[in-house]
Amino acid sequence: MTGNGETNQYSTEVGAVRSLQETPTWALATVCFFFIAVSICIERLINLLSNRLKKNRNTSLLEAVEKFKSVLMVFGFMSLMLNVIEREVSKICIPTKYANRMLPCGGTKALLGDEDDDDHDNILSHHCSKGKTPLISPEGLTQLSFFFFVLACMHIFYNLATLLLGMAKMRRWESWEKETQTVDYLTANDPNRFRITRETTFARRHLSSWTETSIQLWTKCFFRQFFKSVAKVDYLTLRHGFIFAHLSSNNSFNFQKYIQRSLHEDFKTVVDISPLMWLIVVIFMLLDVQSWRVYFWMSFVPLIMVLVLGTKLEVIVAKLAVAIMDNNSVIRGTPLVEPNDEHFWFSHPRFLLTILHYTLFMNTFEMANFVWITWKFGINSCYNEHRELVLTRLVIASTVQVLSSYITLPLYALVTQMGSSYKRAIFEEHIANVLRQWHRKVKDKRKINQKPETANNSNNNTGVVDSGESPNQSEVVSGRQPPILQEILIQSKQQNDSIDGK
Numbered sequence: 001m002t003g004n005g006e007t008n009q010y011s012t013e014v015g016a017v018r019s020l021q022e023t024p025t026w027a028l029a030t031v032c033f034f035f036i037a038v039s040i041c042i043e044r045l046i047n048l049l050s051n052r053l054k055k056n057r058n059t060s061l062l063e064a065v066e067k068f069k070s071v072l073m074v075f076g077f078m079s080l081m082l083n084v085i086e087r088e089v090s091k092i093c094i095p096t097k098y099a100n101r102m103l104p105c106g107g108t109k110a111l112l113g114d115e116d117d118d119d120h121d122n123i124l125s126h127h128c129s130k131g132k133t134p135l136i137s138p139e140g141l142t143q144l145s146f147f148f149f150v151l152a153c154m155h156i157f158y159n160l161a162t163l164l165l166g167m168a169k170m171r172r173w174e175s176w177e178k179e180t181q182t183v184d185y186l187t188a189n190d191p192n193r194f195r196i197t198r199e200t201t202f203a204r205r206h207l208s209s210w211t212e213t214s215i216q217l218w219t220k221c222f223f224r225q226f227f228k229s230v231a232k233v234d235y236l237t238l239r240h241g242f243i244f245a246h247l248s249s250n251n252s253f254n255f256q257k258y259i260q261r262s263l264h265e266d267f268k269t270v271v272d273i274s275p276l277m278w279l280i281v282v283i284f285m286l287l288d289v290q291s292w293r294v295y296f297w298m299s300f301v302p303l304i305m306v307l308v309l310g311t312k313l314e315v316i317v318a319k320l321a322v323a324i325m326d327n328n329s330v331i332r333g334t335p336l337v338e339p340n341d342e343h344f345w346f347s348h349p350r351f352l353l354t355i356l357h358y359t360l361f362m363n364t365f366e367m368a369n370f371v372w373i374t375w376k377f378g379i380n381s382c383y384n385e386h387r388e389l390v391l392t393r394l395v396i397a398s399t400v401q402v403l404s405s406y407i408t409l410p411l412y413a414l415v416t417q418m419g420s421s422y423k424r425a426i427f428e429e430h431i432a433n434v435l436r437q438w439h440r441k442v443k444d445k446r447k448i449n450q451k452p453e454t455a456n457n458s459n460n461n462t463g464v465v466d467s468g469e470s471p472n473q474s475e476v477v478s479g480r481q482p483p484i485l486q487e488i489l490i491q492s493k494q495q496n497d498s499i500d501g502k
Contacts, residue, residue, distance in 0.1 A: 060264035067271045068156065074273070075152040082145040092135040093128040102289050105382035147372045151281075154368040155361075158401065159271050162360060163263075165402075166409035170260065176235050177256040186251075189240075191333035197325050201233045202335045206321035221314035222307070229310070229411050234317055241320075241337035242417050262423055263413045270357050277361050284365070290382070295369060299393040302363040302400045309355050310408045313415045316343045320418065339418045349419040352412060356404065363400045366393065 020028065046065065053062040128134060136144075179185050197203055211217045239255040247253050287294040320337040341347040370393065373383040384390045 058264065060261060060268060064264070064268045064271050067268055071155065071271065071273055072152060075148050078148050079145045082141050082148075086138050086141045089136060089141060090134050090138045091127060093132040094135050096131055096133050099133045102286075104288050104290055143376055146376060147368070150372040150375070151365065151368040154364050154371065155271075155273070158360065158364045158367070159267075161401070162270075162405040162409060163267055165405035166263070166413070167260070169406050169410045170256070170263075170413065173230075173235055173256045173259075176232055177239075177254060180236065180239070180251065189334040194330055194332055197329055197331050197335065200331070200335050202237045203321055203325060205231060205233060206318045207325055211318060211322060217315060217318060218311060221318055222311045224314050225307075225310040225407055225411070229314065229407050230414055235414065237335050237337060238317070238320075238414060238418060240334040241339060242422070244336060245339050246422050259413050259417065262417070263409075265423060266353055266413075269353060270360060273361065277358070280362070281365060290385075293386075293389065295366070296389045296393060298362070299366055299396045302359045302366070302404075303396050305355055305359040305362075306400055306404050306408055309352060309359070310403065310411060312345070312352070313408070313411045316415050316418065319343055337418065339420055341420045343418060344416075349416045352416060356408065356412060359400070359404060363397055363404070366397050370394065370397075 046069065050062060050065055053059075053065065198207060208220075211220065242255060243251065243253055284294060284298060320343070321335075324331070324335050324337060341349060345351050370390070373381060377383060
């Protein structure tokens, strides 16, 4: 009796909101079934993706999927905690004068000021004493939980869109890579052929009167990133420099596939959300006061970052061309660039990845905030009071997404290979795959050869037992040696093509 009376009284106070005690079981079961079914489907899709990546031995993207799972787990814990502690947090009371400061909507303060203090306290909460108000209402906590859900969805969507658009742009390079194996290419880049450095295509593209001063160079590179950010001659020249620096004369090495695997390796970092990024989210929430228009000014930050990053990458390529000209006025074969960490900020190529990481996250947060406000409060809410500012933010966010995914990301993937070192883990993983293939072929061959020997032994009753020698020993006996590293690298192109064909 007491429980029912309290429930009815509570329902009357909050506007006839029914609890589960007053909800039909069919409605409860239907909602539960829907959420359970959707959750299981999402979990199955993630597992299918993970299994596919395992089958193709794409460990980098597999680790990226695991990072996605970790990020989703963090979002899930935050939403769960907000729901669990909702009632306790809403019982925390603060003085009303502090509650009326730093409001995101100016009209809220005026509205509260027109009401009587007693009526206002009764409307918001019956447990706070006169002159006090809850720190945050239960409805506010629900809206905050919904914001985290939108941010998680936008984070996944934006990262996948960035990777897919970048990979689509990089597929153009496949034809350039195939061209390096043609007779025409080998003839045109004959190492015995002497050429004047300034007359090469690479030098003519980058060396001009606009490269004499740093200001002119940066200005030229700023505009170049919008038009043919990665030219064919740039790709071929940087490819030649990378192979010469790390692989001697292995011209059959598939540089395009290496860049692709390297980008997958970096994608693991991009999908993560660091504690500093969460701190940035909290700071922007704190400064979201109407008269300050923080979100409007914040929208320019990722735009500036992506433009500066793209310009810096173009400057690195131009400086590589200048270095060739300074060292040699006459060259043999293809212009030879020298990979060096000194071309990058702080002599650290991965610092560019950090800038790209924060650029993508801030742009994701910008769009997530707009979607959340529009969805939860409507397009005509006080957050969108100045339509021209909102439109400007949307245009900037869309521009940043296109620039970062279709221009800056492919350029970053290529130019960062000009560091002093290379990703050994990618080579080791690839070599291990080739060795596993070779080992499997040896075992299959041994089984085939063992069958007639077993038949002969059974007929002759010799009782010979397999010595259990390793595949390596078997190959040595038959006069064949395991593949050396050079042979493994030559086989890399064939294995990559077979894996991609799956």
